[in-house]
Amino acid sequence: MATKQKLLFVTGNKNKLSEMQDLLGDHFQLDNISIDLPEIQGSSIEVAREKCRKAAEIAKGPVYVEDSGLGFGALNGLPGPYIKWFLDSVGIEGLVKMLDGYTDKSAIASCTVAYSAGPGSEPIIFEGIVKGSIVDPLGSRHFGWDPIFKPDGYEDTYASMDVALKNTFSHRFLAVSKLRQYLEKELELRKSLAVME
Numbered sequence: 001m002a003t004k005q006k007l008l009f010v011t012g013n014k015n016k017l018s019e020m021q022d023l024l025g026d027h028f029q030l031d032n033i034s035i036d037l038p039e040i041q042g043s044s045i046e047v048a049r050e051k052c053r054k055a056a057e058i059a060k061g062p063v064y065v066e067d068s069g070l071g072f073g074a075l076n077g078l079p080g081p082y083i084k085w086f087l088d089s090v091g092i093e094g095l096v097k098m099l100d101g102y103t104d105k106s107a108i109a110s111c112t113v114a115y116s117a118g119p120g121s122e123p124i125i126f127e128g129i130v131k132g133s134i135v136d137p138l139g140s141r142h143f144g145w146d147p148i149f150k151p152d153g154y155e156d157t158y159a160s161m162d163v164a165l166k167n168t169f170s171h172r173f174l175a176v177s178k179l180r181q182y183l184e185k186e187l188e189l190r191k192s193l194a195v196m197e
């Protein structure tokens with residue numbers, strides 16, 4: 001059996017790591033460095049890009065990171081990449097309350113993956129977005145804002161559906177599928193160049 005290509009994911013979040021393992025484990029040998037990388041203030045792309053540059057320097061080799069966000073339509077996309085600080089401060093009930101007084105409960109879950117071939121190599125960005133709405137908490141509370149995000153077209157929240165179902169269409173699935181396609185093409189290219197040499 002062919003050995004799987006190695007892929008290093010730098011994250012301090014064990015739930016992300018577990019989903020990544022389910023999403024990429026069949027295709028790559030996923031390794032992890034568990035660090036809470038510093039996060040700049042900016043768009044999701046800017047945050048992910050800077051995390052990735054830092055991660056590549058630390059790992060001294062190819063690496064990928066991701067930054068997740070949850071943006072509310074009524075708040076012009078905020079908290080977005082700052083959702084972690086809101087979640088830590090007011091909890092999921094507080095996030096639901098933030099939308100009291102607004103009829104617009106729409107929300108967008110985003111995953112911005114950044115991959116770098118190594119230190120000094122400009123990160124490449126892959127994005128996944130799922131539209132949905134904010135609802136009262138439903139389902140298991142083990143992962144962030146999953147209990148209050150109901151993706152459009154489903155009666156369940158991310159937390160009340162099976163994680164196997166979440167992983168077939170989630171913001172993370174969409175971003176990671178693009179990363180996978182990119183890496184597989186790159187591998188094919190390297191193989192064909194090796195044959196020409």
Ligand SMILES: O=c1[nH]c(=O)c2ncn([C@@H]3O[C@H](COP(=O)(O)OP(=O)(O)OP(=O)(O)O)[C@@H](O)[C@H]3O)c2[nH]1
Binds near residue numbers: 036087172
């Ligand atoms: O219910 C959820 N379903 C998800 O699918 C999901 N993905 C991320 N999150 C949470 O949203 C914040 C993102 O912040 P974040 O991207 O900076 O992550 P992090 O700091 O925990 O890890 P990392 O930066 O080391 O990778 C953190 O609070 C995460 O726990 C999620 N919550």
Ligand SMILES: [Mg+2]
Binds near residue numbers: 036084
């Ligand atoms: Mg973080």
